[in-house]
Amino acid sequence: MTLRGVHIPLITPFAENGELAVEALEGLAHAVLDEGAAGLVALGTTAEVAMLSEEERRAVLETCARVCRERHAPLMVGAGSADTRSTAEALVALKAWPEVTAALVTVPSFVRPSEAGVFAHFTALVERTPVPLVIYNIPYRTGQSVGVATLRRLGELPMVTGVKHAVGGVDLDTVMLLADLPSDFEVLAGDDPFFSALLALGASGGILASAHLHTARFVELEQAWRSGDAERARVLGHRLSALSASVFAEPNPTVLKGVLHSQGRIPTASVRLPLVPAGSASIEAVLRLL
Numbered sequence: 001m002t003l004r005g006v007h008i009p010l011i012t013p014f015a016e017n018g019e020l021a022v023e024a025l026e027g028l029a030h031a032v033l034d035e036g037a038a039g040l041v042a043l044g045t046t047a048e049v050a051m052l053s054e055e056e057r058r059a060v061l062e063t064c065a066r067v068c069r070e071r072h073a074p075l076m077v078g079a080g081s082a083d084t085r086s087t088a089e090a091l092v093a094l095k096a097w098p099e100v101t102a103a104l105v106t107v108p109s110f111v112r113p114s115e116a117g118v119f120a121h122f123t124a125l126v127e128r129t130p131v132p133l134v135i136y137n138i139p140y141r142t143g144q145s146v147g148v149a150t151l152r153r154l155g156e157l158p159m160v161t162g163v164k165h166a167v168g169g170v171d172l173d174t175v176m177l178l179a180d181l182p183s184d185f186e187v188l189a190g191d192d193p194f195f196s197a198l199l200a201l202g203a204s205g206g207i208l209a210s211a212h213l214h215t216a217r218f219v220e221l222e223q224a225w226r227s228g229d230a231e232r233a234r235v236l237g238h239r240l241s242a243l244s245a246s247v248f249a250e251p252n253p254t255v256l257k258g259v260l261h262s263q264g265r266i267p268t269a270s271v272r273l274p275l276v277p278a279g280s281a282s283i284e285a286v287l288r289l290l
């Protein structure tokens with residue numbers, strides 16, 4: 001399998017009564033695929049997964065699976081938690097979903113194990129998982145750094161197919177990792193403003209909440225770097241990085257939902273506590289860039 005391209009971690013739209021807006025979710029899923037997205041990601045951070053009930057998570061997964069089945073598109077599903085045993089159980093449960101092509105598994109958060117503990121966590125998971133794993137490396141959310149040496153060892157594990165790399169910049173470990181990747185292991189950008197920079201260094205694509213907006217341009221950016229059109233890629237990359245930065249001016253996905261609501265693509269801009277809706281200035285700043 002390849003992780004190439006732009007994958008969209010779908011938001012979870014809510015209706016006026018606070019319930020899941022399934023039709024809007026389905027509409028968004030089709031719209032981003034129409035614009036060239038390589039695949040969908042269900043139940044990522046952007047989906048406010050922590051604030052969804054078990055029943056709602058199932059409904060989101062059913063909707064995304066239906067769309068991916070119809071469109072022959074890959075479907076990645078967020079399946080990480082702080083605990084190895086429950087993460088393994090969540091992965092095993094994915095056997096019931098033949099549309100799921102990979103699981104996005106965060107480095108265990110909050111517990112702050114050593115890097116040896118992180119390695120042992122994923123070593124245990126590869127023995128149980130029915131689908132390939134994409135490691136989600138996001139220290140600012142997990143509180144756990146993973147250096148290049150451990151990332152390379154993780155990349156050599158069977159069933160580990162890549163990393164969603166979101167370290168808040170382009171640091172030395174990122175450069176060193178992309179300079180020498182394990183075989184059959186790909187890097188996806190997971191910090192939207194650094195998408196273009198990571199592509200320039202050899203990333204295969206990205207999982208990008210901000211690519212709900214101007215999806216086709218994010219796709220064009222990936223293709224420009226891939227085809228070696230650096231001049232075009234640089235100009236487009238600078239513009240899209242500015243757009244992404246403004247989408248992340250407040251906690252994700254509050255601004256994004258405000259923008260999608262203004263565009264009439266979702267019924268409300270509602271987010272669930274502890275998230276609070278983005279201010280109108282942040283939403284207008286994004287609308288000015290579109």
Ligand SMILES: O=C(O)C1=N[C@H](C(=O)O)C[C@H](O)C1
Nearest residue numbers: 009044045046207208209252
């Ligand atoms: O849900 C995701 O996957 C993403 N989450 C990141 C975050 O909220 O920190 C942002 C990224 O665009 C995708």
